[in-house]
Amino acid sequence: MVTTLLDARRARRVAEQVPDPELPMLTLADLGVLREVSLAPDGTVVASLTPTYSGCPAMAEMRAGVAARLRAAGYARVEIRTVLDPPWTSAWITADGRRKLAEHGIAPPGAAPSHATGPVPLVLSPTRRSVPCPRCGSADTEETSRFGATSCKALWRCLACREPFEYVKEI
Amino acid sequence: MSDDHVYMTLAEGHEDDTRWAYGTGFEDPLHGVDTAVPDGVDAGELAALCVTLADDALVSAQRLAEWTTRAPELEEEVALANIGLDLLGQARMLYSRAGQVDGTGRDEDAYAYFRDPGDFRNVRLAELPGGDFAFSIVRLLVLSSWRLAHFERLTAHRDPVLAAIAAKGVKELAYHRQYAAEWAVRLGDGTEESHRRMRKAQEQVAPYLGELFTAYDVRDEVVAVLRQVTEAAGLPMPVYRPLPGSGRIGEHTEHLAPLLAELQGVARAHPEATW
Numbered sequence: 001m002v003t004t005l006l007d008a009r010r011a012r013r014v015a016e017q018v019p020d021p022e023l024p025m026l027t028l029a030d031l032g033v034l035r036e037v038s039l040a041p042d043g044t045v046v047a048s049l050t051p052t053y054s055g056c057p058a059m060a061e062m063r064a065g066v067a068a069r070l071r072a073a074g075y076a077r078v079e080i081r082t083v084l085d086p087p088w089t090s091a092w093i094t095a096d097g098r099r100k101l102a103e104h105g106i107a108p109p110g111a112a113p114s115h116a117t118g119p120v121p122l123v124l125s126p127t128r129r130s131v132p133c134p135r136c137g138s139a140d141t142e143e144t145s146r147f148g149a150t151s152c153k154a155l156w157r158c159l160a161c162r163e164p165f166e167y168v169k170e171i
Numbered sequence: 172m173s174d175d176h177v178y179m180t181l182a183e184g185h186e187d188d189t190r191w192a193y194g195t196g197f198e199d200p201l202h203g204v205d206t207a208v209p210d211g212v213d214a215g216e217l218a219a220l221c222v223t224l225a226d227d228a229l230v231s232a233q234r235l236a237e238w239t240t241r242a243p244e245l246e247e248e249v250a251l252a253n254i255g256l257d258l259l260g261q262a263r264m265l266y267s268r269a270g271q272v273d274g275t276g277r278d279e280d281a282y283a284y285f286r287d288p289g290d291f292r293n294v295r296l297a298e299l300p301g302g303d304f305a306f307s308i309v310r311l312l313v314l315s316s317w318r319l320a321h322f323e324r325l326t327a328h329r330d331p332v333l334a335a336i337a338a339k340g341v342k343e344l345a346y347h348r349q350y351a352a353e354w355a356v357r358l359g360d361g362t363e364e365s366h367r368r369m370r371k372a373q374e375q376v377a378p379y380l381g382e383l384f385t386a387y388d389v390r391d392e393v394v395a396v397l398r399q400v401t402e403a404a405g406l407p408m409p410v411y412r413p414l415p416g417s418g419r420i421g422e423h424t425e426h427l428a429p430l431l432a433e434l435q436g437v438a439r440a441h442p443e444a445t446w
Binding site for chain 2: 048053059079081087119120122124146151171
């Protein structure tokens with residue numbers, strides 16, 4: 001039993017180190033998409049992943065990456081499960097993940113919007129948000145495009161140091 | 172260790188390397204999800220609902236992708252492509268769910284690539300050609316408002332897989348609607364020319380509204396959102412004159428067949444290819 005627990009923890013550590021294909025400075029654990037790693041009684045490692053966005057094209061690669069690392073670490077039987085509920089939120093990006101994003105010039109997300117149930121309100125009045133520049137720290141920044149190279153990022157620029165930067169959106 | 176290289180990781184398990192160009196052997200997007208249908212849920216109805224919602228999303232995604240290299244600005248092209256990608260992802264999961272529960276065991280590709288126009292259940296509004304940017308914005312506003320309201324209700328569906336797909340989609344549809352609404356206000360309240368084009372787009376969209384509101388009870392909520400946007404945009408609410416027929420029963424315009432021909436052409440020419 002103790003061996004099994006230790007082994008499950010070791011398997012988790014292996015799976016946690018798999019880099020995200022689109023934000024390779026983050027591990028899948030940093031991003032919050034690795035939900036669970038457990039060991040079945042027959043020795044199969046069961047790893048559960050959740051997609052960030054419905055159209056995330058990297059899911060197949062994440063699954064393959066986790067399975068490959070676990071096999072290379074000596075786990076012969078690996079099963080990858082997809083978990084859809086609860087849906088991924090940017091709030092699951094860990095403190096470590098946020099620090100790594102900022103170190104790589106990508107502004108980490110702010111607080112995720114909360115919506116209970118019932119109709120989602122539409123707000124048309126301009127909302128002012130301030131995203132600090134990940135390079136110089138200035139709050140004098142503006143959005144240049146709400147959509148970017150991947151679903152999870154927007155494009156911003158800093159009006160103080162003049163550098164453009166990417167920003168992981170709250171969702 | 173092969174997972175540091177995209178190609179090597181994806182190609183793993185595919186002995187016939189030469190086919191990689193056709194795709195990467197995409198796995199089921201619901202891979203490893205519990206496939207059971209709860210007691211009391213009619214599997215046939217659930218599958219039909221999933222296909223309907225997937226068809227709306229797939230056809231919309233195809234029209235949105237057509238703006239790539241043609242949008243007024245690079246930022247809008249990226250935005251429309253991103254929105255299309257979200258819808259494509261929703262379609263893939265919904266098709267997979269339909270195949271799990273309708274007893275056929277079909278995969279997502281069977282639904283997307285190997286059904287004919289008469290088998291599609293999307294609303295006709297989704298298949299109309301993109302035309303003017305204003306038309307695409309008005310259409311996106313209507314379709315995303317309807318889909319968001321409908322998905323919000325589906326989060327309480329008794330099928331946990333559909334409920335989870337809907338809960339994920341709600342977050343995405345909220346910013347699709349936001350994008351369309353902000354452009355609608357900017358164009359409606361913009362220049363004389365942009366206002367004129369928005370009026371024209373509203374007239375083109377109006378006859379197709381009824382198809383959205385027949386099956387599901389979200390009409391009041393969607394109309395309230397459209398009223399909020401048109402008022403902010405200085406536009407009138409369009410007069411609704413319904414057209415006979417409905418895409419929901421497989422009656423489509425002449426525009427769906429060419430759209431599907433382009434979408435399905437490669438898959439049908441190489442049906443044995445690994446996707």
